[in-house]
Amino acid sequence: MNVFARWRPLAATEALLEEIDRRTDSNSRSLTSVSIKRRASAEDRPWTSPAAFNAIFNPEDDNDKLYNDAVAPSIPRVLQGENCSFFAYGHSGSGKTHTVIGYDFQESKNLGLCLRAAKQLFDAFNDQNSCQGLGVGLSLFELRRKTAFDLLNNRTQCFVREGPDGKVHIRGDTEMLEGGKVRVRAIVQQPCWNFGSFQRELVKGLEQRATGSSSVHDESSRSHAFLQLEIVNQSLVDARNALFDRQSELVPVGKLATDIMMEEDAKSVIRGQDGKWVPNPDYQKDQTRIDTIEAKKARCEARVLAAEEEIEAIIESGSTPCLGTKLVFVDLAGAEYYEGNGFQSQASKRTLQERQEGRQINSDLLALKEVMRAWSQSQKRIPFRSSTLTMILREHFTSTSKGNSTIIVTVSPAAEQFAATLNSLKYASLVGAVKP
Numbered sequence: 001m002n003v004f005a006r007w008r009p010l011a012a013t014e015a016l017l018e019e020i021d022r023r024t025d026s027n028s029r030s031l032t033s034v035s036i037k038r039r040a041s042a043e044d045r046p047w048t049s050p051a052a053f054n055a056i057f058n059p060e061d062d063n064d065k066l067y068n069d070a071v072a073p074s075i076p077r078v079l080q081g082e083n084c085s086f087f088a089y090g091h092s093g094s095g096k097t098h099t100v101i102g103y104d105f106q107e108s109k110n111l112g113l114c115l116r117a118a119k120q121l122f123d124a125f126n127d128q129n130s131c132q133g134l135g136v137g138l139s140l141f142e143l144r145r146k147t148a149f150d151l152l153n154n155r156t157q158c159f160v161r162e163g164p165d166g167k168v169h170i171r172g173d174t175e176m177l178e179g180g181k182v183r184v185r186a187i188v189q190q191p192c193w194n195f196g197s198f199q200r201e202l203v204k205g206l207e208q209r210a211t212g213s214s215s216v217h218d219e220s221s222r223s224h225a226f227l228q229l230e231i232v233n234q235s236l237v238d239a240r241n242a243l244f245d246r247q248s249e250l251v252p253v254g255k256l257a258t259d260i261m262m263e264e265d266a267k268s269v270i271r272g273q274d275g276k277w278v279p280n281p282d283y284q285k286d287q288t289r290i291d292t293i294e295a296k297k298a299r300c301e302a303r304v305l306a307a308e309e310e311i312e313a314i315i316e317s318g319s320t321p322c323l324g325t326k327l328v329f330v331d332l333a334g335a336e337y338y339e340g341n342g343f344q345s346q347a348s349k350r351t352l353q354e355r356q357e358g359r360q361i362n363s364d365l366l367a368l369k370e371v372m373r374a375w376s377q378s379q380k381r382i383p384f385r386s387s388t389l390t391m392i393l394r395e396h397f398t399s400t401s402k403g404n405s406t407i408i409v410t411v412s413p414a415a416e417q418f419a420a421t422l423n424s425l426k427y428a429s430l431v432g433a434v435k436p
């Protein structure tokens with residue numbers, strides 16, 4: 001994995017605070033280690049990371065610099081059809097949102113990494129003949145504990161489940177549609193055909209992130225935010241809609257087939273005197289009824305399969321290698337590091353729910369670290385199932401080549417946040433120290 005660290009500047013309110021003493025050192029493989037201590041005093045012993053970082057960004061480095069060094073090199077690979085993923089890790093207020101999304105949407109150099117990447121993609125679509133008709137399908141959701149909230153669909157609550165196909169699906173409630181169709185809502189993917197509409201959709205969706213919170217920071221740092229960009233064209237969007245429609249037809253037919261089978265099975269047996277189930281001499285299973293519904297179900301399944309094959313065929317058509325390619329940005333919840341780190345007074349103020357959430361976040365982040373390490377070492381068994389976060393990320397890891405996945409750890413230089421900064425740098429260096 002590529003690993004970068006970014007020091008944010010001290011905020012105006014922190015101007016009088018002492019800064020962490022920090023140094024960097026690069027080895028012959030151009031990998032950097034970072035050495036920090038709480039203050040410049042000679043008695044303070046430094047903590048030094050392994051040479052795990054591809055680069056360390058300083059407080060004066062803006063989003064433009066970070067984008068050019070950490071993300072822009074991936075865009076040609078995305079246009080060649082390689083999936084890429086970027087994770088922002090850091091404690092609350094360390095600069096993850098500033099990095100991934102940004103707060104100034106007017107100045108192109110201040111845009112966050114996700115928006116800059118989308119801009120570069122749209123520029124490439126406009127410049128290259130082979131990319132005509134391409135757009136970006138945006139999905140945006142937040143994972144809090146084990147539940148996902150669709151930010152492009154009024155924070156609809158969605159559940160993360162592993163399907164019989166082994167794939168992880170994020171689905172909302174079941175809706176009854178006209179004609180008896182039953183739809184299980186999937187996470188919305190909003191197709192955007194130019195950068196302006198992409199930015200509007202993203203900003204509108206992100207406004208949902210703060211809903212119901214008295215403090216945006218506290219709320220946002222308790223959830224993981226996923227921003228997924230998939231390269232699409234109109235045929236792919238239409239084919240996905242057709243699949244969705246056919247799945248909606250299949251659900252009630254599949255349920256009816258199961259009900260009929262169970263009803264016929266139940267009628268065809270009776271309990272004998274010894275309490276055991278024996279064939280019912282007065283009832284003959286209605287095989288015609290069963291065959292009719294099974295045939296209808298098979299026709300629906302074939303239509304679903306055909307729609308899936310149509311999607312594959314569109315993606316494989318080869319005219320644009322990047323069709324269906326995904327670029328994923330994850331703004332991870334900040335680790336909770338209160339207990340045992342000199343934050344007991346803050347820890348004691350937290351509610352039971354906050355403590356439970358904190359434990360869940362820590363266990364998600366631990367699971368992610370283990371997955372990243374196992375994946376970087378190409379281990380046979382990668383523990384994706386150990387948390388909902390890693391279950392969702394399985395598809396991204398299994399479809400992403402090494403070198404196309406990046407973690408950016410954001411850190412504060414304020415000495416009073418030393419414990420959190422140390423925690424974040426240790427996390428990133430453990431991931432980055434594993435090089436294939």
Ligand SMILES: Nc1ncnc2c1ncn2[C@@H]1O[C@H](COP(=O)(O)OP(=O)(O)OP(=O)(O)O)[C@@H](O)[C@H]1O
Binds near residue numbers: 090092094216218410
């Ligand atoms: N590199 C930077 N340059 C300038 N300002 C920054 C930088 N990083 C962060 N900031 C500022 O610091 C404040 C906190 O940053 P931000 O909201 O990005 O933190 P966060 O890690 O996303 O927090 P949370 O997890 O709580 O949402 C913001 O006002 C932001 O503009």
